[in-house]
Amino acid sequence: MPPLPLKQAEEVGEYDLFVIGGGSGGLGAARRASGQYGAKVGLAEASYRLGGTCVNVGCVPKKVMWYTSEVASALRKAASYGFGDDATNYKIAESFDWHKLKEKRDAYIHRLNGIYDRNLANDKVDYHEGFASFIDKNTLNIKQHDGTSYQVKAKKIVVAVGGQPTVPTDEEIPGASLGINSDGFFDIEQQPKRVAVVGAGYIAVELAGIFNGLGSETHLLIRYDSVLRTFDPILSDTLVPWAEKEGLNIHKQTNVKKVEKTASGSLLVHLDSSDKPLEVDVLVWAIGRNSNIAGVGLDKVGVEVDKKGDIIVDKYQNTNVDGIYAIGDVQGKALLTPVAIAAGRRLSNRLFGGPQYKDEYLSYENIPSVVFSHPTIGSVGLSEPEARKKYGDDKIKIYKTAFRAMQGAMLDEAHKAPTAYKLVTLLPNEQVIGLHIIGEGSDEILQGFAVAVKMGATKKDFDDTVAIHPTSAEELVTMR
Structure with missing residues (x-):
């Protein structure tokens, strides 16, 4: 369904629940409250696309790229199983057309956006396209893309604005802005011949693996000796030697000092562990994520955040302000799509599902x-x-x-x-x-x-x- 027209949006009246953010968590909460329990629900999304990080610049398009890399790997192994010969199969793998795949991947994501849109309509959730910010604890301002604004009121409000990639400033690392973040990975039109990925978490590991598997000369820059340091050591101890054997260049105990652009358009990445800079075509920052709360107006209503900028919630997703809740990446733990969906659904169960759900909450223990x-x-x-x-x-x-x-x-x-x-x-x-x-x-x-x-x-x-x-x-x- 299209977003509500301005006149209709201004006359909608008070919602039982309003959700800020059309990502996985927000959609899960909104659809459960309206579709299953009949609550009057509105949802605002600031971008033109529903689905949030996961659908648009995260797990879904990333998995498409992972599958693509796996196909390239299978081609290289095919001769061992009696299919063709190494020379032919390697040549096929090297003929990969990044741009062609991107067009198909983007079309697939566009179809998913449409499915999310129809799901909102089916569950009778009002869709507001614009940036929502607090005026008071029960009132939000919705600023549309053309600059016009209107207000909505709600008895309860869920903040589900998600997160965004963390990128160093040029003051912190000169030339850092010459790189792209993990979202920008999905905007790359042509396969880079040489790429550097900065980071040791799962996003950095995944992106570096995709580039390497598809044949780009890939450098992974990490501050310590291992990747995935929040996981069990057996995983990194097994992965790192194999990745290096597969051609991934892992630069350990290193930090980026400076980034420069050459006359030819390539980037020189200066490291504190080497006198010779890396010359690459693309630099990807994958050093973490931070909550996307800028401009939401949490300070106007007194919602507390921690020193990292994550909204503080209890196990029921309550903030310190009665009637305001936070779910998903914006509350800073277990930054995973199914976690956000589960938390959103359980919150709506508790708020609208009756006495049997009065103690419903998501346990964050043993999340796979x-x-x-x-x-x-x-x-x-x-x-x-x-x-x-x-x-x-x-x-x-x-x-x-x-x-x-x-x-x-x-x-x-x-x-x-x-x-x-x-x-x-x-x-x-x-x-x-x-x-x-x-x-x-x-x-x-x-x-x-x-x-x-x-x-x-x-x-x-x-x-x-x-x-x-x-x-x-x-x-x-x-x-x-």
Whole structure:
């Protein structure tokens, strides 16, 4: 449905719930409140596209690019399985047309935007296109793209404005603005021959893996010796050597000092770990994200934020101001699309679903997450260091294994990707409190095992489950 016309928007009256932000969390809250419980709900989105980060510049188009990189990898392996020859297959992989893929990917995302639009209409949520900011705790100003404004009133307001990539200023790092952020990755029209990605988190790892897999000379610049430092060490310890073997240039213990543009248009990235700058065509900053609260007017109503700029909420997503809530990335923890959706739906259940939902909230324990690296990573629960710190060394028993998946059976040994699994268990009954896997299919494997971990399964429960053979996942129920 199109956004409400100005006259209709001005005459809409008071909403039971109004949501600021048309991303995953905001849509989840709005549609549940209106579609399931019949509340009068409005939603404002400042951009021209519904779906937020995930749909437009995050997990969905990123996964398309990951699949594309996997196709290139499969082509390079095809001769080992009797398809053609290496020279021909490598040439096909190298013929990848970035721009053509981008056009198809963008069209796919555009279709998804339309689906989100229709879903709002089906659930009878009023869609306001404009930037919403607080006037008081029950009143918002909606500024449209043409500069006109109007006000809406609501009994309850949800802030779901999400986050944005963090980028250094030119004052912090001279020339930093010559780079792009992770959102800008999806605007690249032609494949860069040389690229540098700055960061060690999952976004940096994923983007660097995509570039490298598609044949760009790729440099990953990290401040320490490892990537994914918030994950269990087995994951980085397995991934880094393999990524380097696959051609990814990982520059450890390094920081960008300065960025310069050459006469030819390339970039010189000066590092504090080297006298010789890197010359690249594209520099991508992937050093973290921050809440997108600028201009929302939280200060006008006294909503508290922490020193990072994240909105402070309790377990029920309440802010310190009665009737104002925050969900998704703007509250600064577990920055994952399904988390935002689950939090939004549970909030609407609690607000409008009746007495049976009066204590409904989302637990942030044992949230599974994956990294679309090459190979993929899955993780749920506590890492080994976290478990030892929380419970003590004498309470923790570790099971782990490393092997080469059967998917690479026909490949030369040097080209077989690694697989490594770890179970973190809590004594005396060996409850599985952490599960960390890297290897082919780990992203899909994790979902079912995350259910088991969430339910409090023990190592014996795993052992008592008959293995599915031949699979990589069977190693999780046969570990000794």
